[in-house]
Amino acid sequence: MAEYADGLFAIEVDTDDYAKTAAGDTPSVPRTFQSEADFQTQKSSYAAKVDVGDNYHQLLKAVPLLGQDGQPNLEDGEATAGTAQPKLSKKDLQLLGYAVGELYYDKEYAKIIELCSQVADVCQVDAKTLGSLRKWAGRCEGRVRRSDGRGS
Structure with a gap:
């Protein structure tokens, strides 16, 4: 031995x-x-990456189940029943963060709230991501309430 x-x-x-x-x-x-x-x-x-500010649309292309108007963006009449919730990759999660940041900068708070609820409903997310979604949605709901209070 x-x-x-x-x-x-x-x-x-x-x-x-x-x-x-x-x-x-x-x-x-x-x-x-x-x-x-x-x-x-x-x-x-070498070619530098140029960000043209369309991260929200890139996210919708990367995750086709995140459709506009709360409806899944499916082609060929696929049904959502029976399909598994997609798990977002690290790249998709980064793109989600960039998209939320872009929408927040553009002061499109209602769109952020809708996007966060769609991601939570349609995609399989971990506890950390779910916490971030809730935090973003809560912050935007506060912004929407403040802007409604000023406009009245």
Whole structure:
């Protein structure tokens, strides 16, 4: 047994080798050692992401069950009965936050309340997300009440 343990568990791995292996097959080259040709190639392929402010519509495209007017946005006459509630991915959750922020900036509080209720009803969300939805909806309900009080 001692021979087995010595042979199997006596493997030494250098931390630098482990980091290179964990990162991938090709070792990354620090930018300080990058050649001018490699830099120009990388520079020419770079494109900045431009946010044009349509996160709400992107969310509706990413999660088709979140339709406008409280109705699911389904194609080909699919029925909502029997379909499982979709679980939002991390990207969809980020997009939801961006969309709420965009709507809040535009002072479209009623739309935020509607969106939060749709997400809570239609999608499968965890407790943390549900808490955020309630917080956003509550804040917007307060804004709507304040604006109604001033307008009367």
